[in-house]
Amino acid sequence: MQRIDLKVVERSAFKAAVDTGLWDVFIAALVAMLPIVSLLGGTLGDFWSPVVFLPVLGGTYLAIRFVQERVVVPRVGQVRWGSYRKARLKRFTVAMLTVNVVALALGGVAFIATQRGAEELWVFPAMLSVVLLVGFSFASYSLNLPRLFLYGLLLAGGSLIGEALFRQGRVSHHGFPLVFGTAALMIATIGLIKFALVVRSTRPVSDEASVVEDDD
Numbered sequence: 001m002q003r004i005d006l007k008v009v010e011r012s013a014f015k016a017a018v019d020t021g022l023w024d025v026f027i028a029a030l031v032a033m034l035p036i037v038s039l040l041g042g043t044l045g046d047f048w049s050p051v052v053f054l055p056v057l058g059g060t061y062l063a064i065r066f067v068q069e070r071v072v073v074p075r076v077g078q079v080r081w082g083s084y085r086k087a088r089l090k091r092f093t094v095a096m097l098t099v100n101v102v103a104l105a106l107g108g109v110a111f112i113a114t115q116r117g118a119e120e121l122w123v124f125p126a127m128l129s130v131v132l133l134v135g136f137s138f139a140s141y142s143l144n145l146p147r148l149f150l151y152g153l154l155l156a157g158g159s160l161i162g163e164a165l166f167r168q169g170r171v172s173h174h175g176f177p178l179v180f181g182t183a184a185l186m187i188a189t190i191g192l193i194k195f196a197l198v199v200r201s202t203r204p205v206s207d208e209a210s211v212v213e214d215d216d
Helices: 006-018 021-076 083-115 124-144 146-167 173-201
Strands: none
Touching: 006 021, 021 124, 021 173, 083 124, 146 173
């Protein structure tokens, strides 16, 4: 009798249901917020510039959920996660909450440092790079998606490159529009290509849900 590793099956089901490229597009929208907010900051201020972008994020999220339900689910089915995946996702949530708290603390430190004239110490770009790399590394490990780590490297390195170009007088707004705008375009393109490949390689199935449980 052939033995089936339920964790392998569950991992495959998770990849089929989640790794569709759609959430790459949402990540791209989040990244795009950085250059847009930096450009709008001079006109709308530090508070209203991100607020204006929130409807765009909300619309992107709703569009992704709509496509997920109407296009992805009919092709890969619905998956109810077992205890293994639920525990892993719970650890991911806790890890990302920790990263966000640390990011908030580091942001406060960076703000205080820049207010005291420490811009030349690269405090803010260095801290932003660390937060981005750590956050995407946690996400890559928890979700078993290696390209998220590459996204983290891209954004972390981009933050430093943008700051270097800004200090050389070659770009404005600390390089955010150039660096993060380009990164957002790259991530969105990868996501759309991934989604197109998923649609091309699968066909709509019956309405019966695909259920994979892992009680190990």
